[in-house]
Amino acid sequence: xxxxxxxxxxxxxxxxxxxxxxxxxxxxxxxxxYDIGAGTGAITAVxxxxxxxxxxxxxxxxxxxxxxxxxxxxxxxxxxxxDFLKMPLPKAPYKIFSNIPxxxxxxxxxKLVESEYPPEAAYLIVQRQxxxxxxxxxxxxxxxxxxxxxxxxxAKIKRPxxxxxxxxxxxxxxxxxxxxxxxxxxxxxxDMARYQAMLEDCFSDPKKFTxxxxxxxxxxxxxxxxxxxxxxxxxLFQAVKSGQ
Numbered sequence: 001x002x003x004x005x006x007x008x009x010x011x012x013x014x015x016x017x018x019x020x021x022x023x024x025x026x027x028x029x030x031x032x033x034y035d036i037g038a039g040t041g042a043i044t045a046v047x048x049x050x051x052x053x054x055x056x057x058x059x060x061x062x063x064x065x066x067x068x069x070x071x072x073x074x075x076x077x078x079x080x081x082x083d084f085l086k087m088p089l090p091k092a093p094y095k096i097f098s099n100i101p102x103x104x105x106x107x108x109x110x111k112l113v114e115s116e117y118p119p120e121a122a123y124l125i126v127q128r129q130x131x132x133x134x135x136x137x138x139x140x141x142x143x144x145x146x147x148x149x150x151x152x153x154x155a156k157i158k159r160p161x162x163x164x165x166x167x168x169x170x171x172x173x174x175x176x177x178x179x180x181x182x183x184x185x186x187x188x189x190x191d192m193a194r195y196q197a198m199l200e201d202c203f204s205d206p207k208k209f210t211x212x213x214x215x216x217x218x219x220x221x222x223x224x225x226x227x228x229x230x231x232x233x234x235x236l237f238q239a240v241k242s243g244q
Contacts, residue, residue: 013167037100136155213239
C-alpha cells in the first residue's frame with residue numbers, strides 16, 4: 001500500500017532488513033517502544049518480537065485501518081491514529097524506533113529532546129544530510145539543530161541505507177541514527193530555553209554572534225557558528241549568562 005501524497009513517506013522493503021536495523025538498537029524485552037509513522041506495520045511487527053509493548057502511531061486513516069488489521073494478532077501492540085507531534089509523551093521510560101516522515105524530522109527530534117520526559121534512546125531513519133547536521137563537531141555539517149540538542153543528547157549514525165531499500169525509492173540518501181541522553185548533561189535542562197534562544201540568535205543574525213563575548217572565553221573571533229564545538233557553545237553560553 002502506497003502513502004497518499006499529503007502523508008509523504010518512503011516505506012522499508014523486507015522483514016530481514018528491518019530485523020537487521022532493529023538489531024543495531026539497544027531495545028530489550030522489557031522496553032516500551034514507539035513506532036512513529038508506522039504505516040502498515042512492517043517495523044511494528046518486528047518491534048513486537050523484541051519489546052514488551054509497542055505503540056504504533058499512524059496519522060493517515062487508510063494506513064491506520066490497515067495497521068489495525070495487520071496487528072490483530074499482536075496483543076502487545078497498541079495502534080494509535082493521530083499526529084505524533086500533538087501527542088503527550090509518557091512519564092514511564094520508553095524508546096523510539098521509527099522510519100519517520102522526512103519532512104517533519106526536525107519537529108520530531110525537537111519534540112523528543114525538549115520534552116519533560118525524553119526517550120531513553122531514539123533510533124530514527126532520516127535523510128543523511130539531516131543526520132549529519134546533528135553531529136556536532138563535524139565542522140562543515142554542524143547546524144543549529146545539532147548545536148541545540150548537543151548539551152543533552154548524543155547523536156550517532158548507526159547504519160547507512162540504500163535507496164533500493166524503500167518503496168518508493170527516495171531521491172536522497174538515508175541513515176539510521178541513534179539519539180541518546182548524555183549520562184552527564186553539559187548544561188542543566190532549566191537552561192535549555194535560554195541556551196536555544198542564544199543559538200537561534202547566533203545562527204540567524206551574524207551581528208548578534210559578533211557581539212557575543214567570544215574573546216573573553218578564548219574562542220577565535222573569526223570562527224563561524226557552524227564551526228563551533230559543543231565545549232565552545234557551553235563556554236559562550238555561560239559567559240553570556242553571567243553577563244561577561
